[in-house]
Amino acid sequence: MANIKFDKIAKLRVKMHLSTGYLAKLLGISEADYQKVEQGNFEINEKQLDMICRVFSVPKGYFYAEPNNSKAVLARAKDNLTANDEAQIAEFLNFQKFLGKKKNEELVVG
Numbered sequence: 795m796a797n798i799k800f801d802k803i804a805k806l807r808v809k810m811h812l813s814t815g816y817l818a819k820l821l822g823i824s825e826a827d828y829q830k831v832e833q834g835n836f837e838i839n840e841k842q843l844d845m846i847c848r849v850f851s852v853p854k855g856y857f858y859a860e861p862n863n864s865k866a867v868l869a870r871a872k873d874n875l876t877a878n879d880e881a882q883i884a885e886f887l888n889f890q891k892f893l894g895k896k897k898n899e900e901l902v903v904g
Contacts, residue, residue, distance in 0.1 A: 803831065
């Protein structure tokens with residue numbers, strides 16, 4: 795899967811205090827292969843990425859590197875948005891809401 799930022803997977807795993815063995819078991823791969831995933835040296839499939847997203851409660855877009863032309867969708871007139879553009883914008887807005895809730899929870903707890 796091209797453009798995935800595998801280091802983000804590792805950062806979330808550490809933040810959530812999960813072991814590489816635990817995630818390897820969830821993904822149905824060896825712990826050694828999972829460690830390669832975090833290094834970007836092991837290809838995961840769509841189903842495995844979905845599982846990672848569920849574990850960390852993040853949208854798939856969170857793990858993708860920003861392509862050079864990522865701002866192109868924002869430059870289009872509203873009437874020219876594709877269904878995919880609208881879906882990406884909705885996913886982004888939902889993720890921002892998620893981050894806002896997490897930030898508020900951290901402020902209350904901390």
